[in-house]
């Protein structure tokens with residue numbers, strides 16, 4: 497998988513070099529390239545933003561640097577991936593569709609993701625129009641109903657959620673199967689040794705007896721029940737039928 501990231505804060509993406517992701521890159525499972533949007537400006541101040549037309553607070557990211565940067569990054573990617581290669585262009589955006597585990601599953605099977613990190617109040621709408629008109633596939637993805645100062649933090653989260661599902665990245669693929677949301681439910685409670693623990697306040701806490709029974713069928717059934725109970729208690733919405741268009745996996749509505 498190839499991942500390109502366009503940002504005015506390349507250093508924000510440094511954590512992509514670390515740990516699991518760093519190893520995946522060294523193992524050649526993921527190829528991550530971070531690009532500075534300001535490298536695609538031509539004025540002395542390397543300007544990427546301007547006041548909103550029509551008035552309003554804050555600044556809007558100008559279309560020229562974005563159009564030039566995206567064309568350049570896509571062309572460079574095609575040099576290596578082939579002329580027919582096409583990235584899914586992801587704009588982390590609070591107005592996007594919710595990024596969910598299903599989205600991560602879907603995107604982990606794509607050969608090329610291109611993340612475009614907006615800052616300030618956002619990106620000039622004509623950039624989206626321009627990309628869509630040129631046939632690119634876009635997705636606006638939201639991590640939840642809150643606002644960040646920029647898309648970079650979202651890219652770190654989305655990249656981790658996606659890349660960890662790429663075959664070979666996580667040593668034991670079985671560990672991906674019973675996680676929260678992997679089957680639409682929250683994960684059951686987890687325990688490890690000691691089987692009986694005396695807490696600092698003197699309370700003795702034992703693990704559920706069933707887990708020490710060695711009866712794997714009954715343990716599996718208990719865990720499935722615990723997942724259902726936990727989901728019903730904490731996230732009853734996950735038990736409701738999905739509404740249409742529930743995940744950030746397709747081009748945004750115009």
Ligand SMILES: COC(=O)c1ccnc(N)c1
Nearest residue numbers: 588589638639640644646
């Ligand atoms: C600038 O990006 C955001 O504020 C953002 C991106 C993705 N999800 C969010 N909830 C916010």
